[in-house]
Amino acid sequence: xxxxxYRSPSPENPPFIDANxxxxxxxxxxxxEAMKIMNExxxxxxxxxxxxxxxxxxxxxxxxxxxxxxQA
Amino acid sequence: MITVQQPGLLTTVxxxxxxxxxxxxxxxxGALDALAARTANLLVGNEENAAVLEMAQTGPAxxxxxxxxxxxxxxxxxAQINGEPCPRDxxxxxxxxxxxxxxxxxxxxxxxxxxAGGIDVPLVMGSRxxxxxxxxxxxxxxxxxxxxxxxCGDASEWSQQILEKLLANGQRATAWSVxxxxxxxxxxxxxxxxxxxxxxxxxxxPAQQAFFQATWVAxxxxxxxxxxxxxxxxxxxxxxxxxxxxxNAGVVQIPPAGQPIVLLPSRQSVGGYxxxxxxxxxxxxxxxxxxxxxxxxxxxxxVVGAQDLILTQARDLTRVRLGLSRLLA
Numbered sequence: 001x002x003x004x005x006y007r008s009p010s011p012e013n014p015p016f017i018d019a020n021x022x023x024x025x026x027x028x029x030x031x032x033e034a035m036k037i038m039n040e041x042x043x044x045x046x047x048x049x050x051x052x053x054x055x056x057x058x059x060x061x062x063x064x065x066x067x068x069x070x071q072a
Numbered sequence: 073m074i075t076v077q078q079p080g081l082l083t084t085v086x087x088x089x090x091x092x093x094x095x096x097x098x099x100x101x102g103a104l105d106a107l108a109a110r111t112a113n114l115l116v117g118n119e120e121n122a123a124v125l126e127m128a129q130t131g132p133a134x135x136x137x138x139x140x141x142x143x144x145x146x147x148x149x150x151a152q153i154n155g156e157p158c159p160r161d162x163x164x165x166x167x168x169x170x171x172x173x174x175x176x177x178x179x180x181x182x183x184x185x186x187x188a189g190g191i192d193v194p195l196v197m198g199s200r201x202x203x204x205x206x207x208x209x210x211x212x213x214x215x216x217x218x219x220x221x222x223x224c225g226d227a228s229e230w231s232q233q234i235l236e237k238l239l240a241n242g243q244r245a246t247a248w249s250v251x252x253x254x255x256x257x258x259x260x261x262x263x264x265x266x267x268x269x270x271x272x273x274x275x276x277x278p279a280q281q282a283f284f285q286a287t288w289v290a291x292x293x294x295x296x297x298x299x300x301x302x303x304x305x306x307x308x309x310x311x312x313x314x315x316x317x318x319x320n321a322g323v324v325q326i327p328p329a330g331q332p333i334v335l336l337p338s339r340q341s342v343g344g345y346x347x348x349x350x351x352x353x354x355x356x357x358x359x360x361x362x363x364x365x366x367x368x369x370x371x372x373x374x375v376v377g378a379q380d381l382i383l384t385q386a387r388d389l390t391r392v393r394l395g396l397s398r399l400l401a
Contacts, residue, residue, distance in 0.1 A: 010251070012261075028247075035395025036255060036388055040247045 003034030005066065007056040015056075021049045022072075029067060032060065047071040073137040074187070076220040080132035080174060085191050085210035085222075086184075087123045090199035094341040100321070101209075101338040102201045103184055104296060104360035108145040110389065111252045112186035114396060115143035115163050117231030122190030123200035125216070128182045131174020132216055139167045140227060141188040141235050145252050147180025147361055153244070162249040163231075165238040180361035188227035188235075203338065233400050248399075250392055256354055256385030264355040265373040265381070269324060271314065271346035279306040279330075283348060284370050288332065290362035296338035298325075299359050301368070305330035306348065319343040322351035334359050352378040354385050 007015040007030055017029045023043035032039045051068040054060060086109065089102025103109035103126055110120040125132065131149050141163050144151060151158040151174050158164055158172060160183075166172060177183070193200050193211055202210025211220060227235075238246065259265055272280065286303045293300040306326050319325065321337045325345035334351060335343070336359060351359070352373055362368065373381075 010253070033254075035398070036250060036392045037395045037399075038249045038251060038254070040249075042247070 078133040084202040117228035146183030150175035189225035269347035
């Protein structure tokens with residue numbers, strides 16, 4: 001396991017991005033927590049979020065798909 | 073060297089306190105939120121006990137004469153470096169000539185700023201913590217003033233490598249953070265866990281129930297020593313005087329007026345009011361963020377439960393230390 005997937009910076013905050021949300025390379029789309037270190041993950045591509053494939057709080061693996069993105 | 077351009081409302085040098093001298097009446101004191109101070113120190117590669125700046129309500133403006141790494145944790149302050157936001161809970165790079173300015177706390181009250189190498193002030197009785205009432209420790213035993221100058225110890229190798237990485241990537245701050253409120257098992261918002269105190273049985277049953285059921289409101293009588301709360305009057309079953317006894321941070325004293333005082337780290341060493349309860353050590357930090365009119369509730373926890381919370385927090389901090397050391401592996 002790499003870490004835990006979080007869709008928002010904290011439970012009180014709204015998600016970084018929802019389906020149909022527009023992203024560019026630098027847009028932060030989620031946090032992966034490992035060893036209590038919150039790593040902000042950038043989209044690294046430009047486009048529109050089609051689907052979010054994991055639930056907030058779910059453990060994720062190396063290479064696992066997190067989002068489906070329609071590239072612009 | 074760091075030049076203080078504006079001191080802020082009440083900014084003091086604090087480490088994790090001055091234990092071992094309570095028998096002479098010397099208070100322990102130290103950073104009111106030890107977890108926040110420790111986390112900030114870890115984020116700049118310091119020893120967890122290194123001296124940090126504690127600020128309240130309005131923070132300081134600091135000009136740095138050389139590049140270094142800083143990190144701050146605590147209340148939601150409006151913090152800026154040369155006018156750009158300075159994010160919380162992560163290492164941030166400052167360059168020579170940069171001005172780090174903390175404005176008002178938007179939520180909460182206090183924050184802790186760590187600087188790589190730690191604030192270098194003389195050790196007094198083994199601690200760098202400021203104790204203003206006695207005028208000892210920290211910077212001449214007082215809060216910061218405009219035109220003060222602060223120096224820091226040597227930055228650790230970890231800190232220098234993080235700084236170099238940020239510089240190489242052209243980043244101001246890292247894309248990762250460590251949040252004190254995710255370490256251990258935090259209480260629900262507005263709730264603190266507390267144990268029954270040594271004089272619990274002295275109080276009437278309605279008072280015992282009211283303590284854990286009522287909503288308590290923070291009054292303006294609040295400082296580093298303690299916070300007085302307002303709520304239903306808590307009465308003793310019969311008039312009784314007690315011989316002054318040891319108190320520790322988190323003890324909930326009930327003076328004759330029946331309104332609780334929660335003691336914080338700069339508390340006195342003994343007290344003469346009945347000790348109805350004691351706040352779980354890991355939840356004491358919430359009292360350091362209460363503003364006038366903020367409310368809080370107490371939830372009962374056993375001594376074993378409270379100890380378990382401390383162990384969970386310690387285990388999580390070990391994880392953070394390991395995680396941070398692996399970042400450069």
